[in-house]
Amino acid sequence: MKGFNKNLVKKYLNNNCTVEEANLVLHWFETKEGITFLEKDLSPEPLTGKNNLRALHFNAEKSINAIKENGAKLHILKPDTSITQPKNIFWNSSKIAASIILFIGLGLSIHYFYVESPNEKIKVAQNIDDEILKVTSKGQKTVFYLPDGSKVKLNAESSFKFPKTFAGKNRIVKLLGEAYIEVAKDPDHPFIVYSGEISTKALGTSFNISAYPEDNRINVALTTGKVVVGEHDNIVENGSFNNIFLVPGEKYSFDKKNKTNSKGKFEQEEIAWINGELIFKDASLKDLERELERWFDVEIKIKSYPANYKPYTGHHNNENLRNILENIKIASNINFELKGKKVIIR
Structure with missing residues (x-):
């Protein structure tokens, strides 16, 4: 589980996660690392043949809807690809050892493939609804284009879902984590990003959205053009007094705990x-x-x-981890030990 937030997985397995957190974990389960975790780390026996997770029916978005309907419960079922429409989905702790099969029988298949970026392979899943999901782990970033020509820079530990072809009056995509989006101009088809509890609507513009499930806030920072930010239904239906309009240099911030929002200037960092x-x-x-x-x-x-820790201020441009830690050590009075992929701070 080296590239994913292990605390989120623990919360998921303990049935203590939010819908947003469950969504991110479900998307991670579709990656190579997530599949390895399900097959080897969680199950005492390797899954092969018909029981292989890669052959199972799975759809993250509908799984999230099932979570909402069933009180954010984790559903653990014995692998069975023959299931088509289960009548009862329930918690059964005795089947944890078998492996996790999340909401199979929803009638949808997922086919996996990889796209190459300069530094890493990014997992992509395409289902029969012609939706594409791109997922990055920790330490990964990628750049890709949407069917309308919009450009997306996806930050680490994030997922981005979009249709193979935009249809209808709105261009709707879904984000968990962080992305910088340069939207292709199309006045007749607004571009809408669902990110957690808010949506951002644009026509042709560039903006950054940070919506990590474990963070306390969802932030939208606008660099060019104009956007409107608000609740999902209000954005889609064109208007509500609760919606907030941004101009370049402004930031919208939503407090997930208190359900409040604010607008101000964003910092370059x-x-x-x-x-x-x-x-x-x-x-x-x-x-x-x-x-x-x-x-x-x-x-x-x-x-x-x-x-004697002092809050750290520093600017690093493509520096390695050790150099950054050395700077923090001097500026903030810490000691550290770096061993491979582990850092101990004292």
């Missing part, structure tokens, strides 16, 4: 990642832990909080 820059401004140790784990695909363990 919020979108620096698209140029390979990692910028910190008065970062806490927890902020550093979260960002460095995503950026470098490492596990950071804070043994003890340094008594």
